[in-house]
Amino acid sequence: MRRTERDAAFSEFVAARQRHLRRVAYALCGDWTRADDLLQTAFTKLYVAWPRIRHDGSEEAYCRQIMVRANIDESRRPWRRERPTDRLPDLPAPEPTPVEERSALFAALQALPEQQRKVVVLRHWLGLSVRETARELGIGEGTVKSHSSRGLAALEQVLARQR
Structure with missing residues (x-):
């Protein structure tokens, strides 16, 4: 495949799946920025692997896997961890920009522990099988089932309280 054909195929994939994959990324991390x-990181890594991945038709799964792993990596970065301090900064933090109201389901989803949220998003929003979810997250199938069960029960509880 010539480079121009490769670039055209990649651009076509990005144009077709970008909105969906951005929503998946948001569901994983809970913050649009x-x-x-995450999506930019995934597309960059996907572009590098494009000739290899494109042949077996697993572009979207590969992209999701990159996003899941990049999200895990980012949450482990030292600057992501809060540190308590006795000294306050000289200037107060700016007021946050108002954000549109989130749906009750999405708010409840974000309240789940991280691993449960990832399992619920992959299993029930994206419709992956237990095996596919386990493979993407690098965990056992039994762990996927227990996280899924607990996550759905927690979502049910939160949503029932809001009715």
Whole structure:
């Protein structure tokens, strides 16, 4: 495949799947800015692997896997961890920009522990099988089932309280 054909095929994939994958990234991390960063990281890595991945038709799965792993990596970065301090900064933090109201389901989803949220998003939003979810997250199938069960029960509880 010539480079121009490769670039055209990659651009076509990005144009077709970008909105969906951005929502997946948001569901994984709960922040649009971080979701955009995850998606950009995923597309960059996907472009590098494009000739190899394109042949077996697993572009989207590969992209999701990159986003899941990049999200895990980012949450482990030292600057992501808060540190308590006795000294306050000289200037107060700016007021946050108002954000549109999130749906009750999405708010409840973000309240789940990280691993449960990832399992619920991959299993029930994206419709992956237990085996596919386990493979993408690098965990056992039994762990996927237990996280899925607990996550759905927690979502049910939160949503029932809001009715």
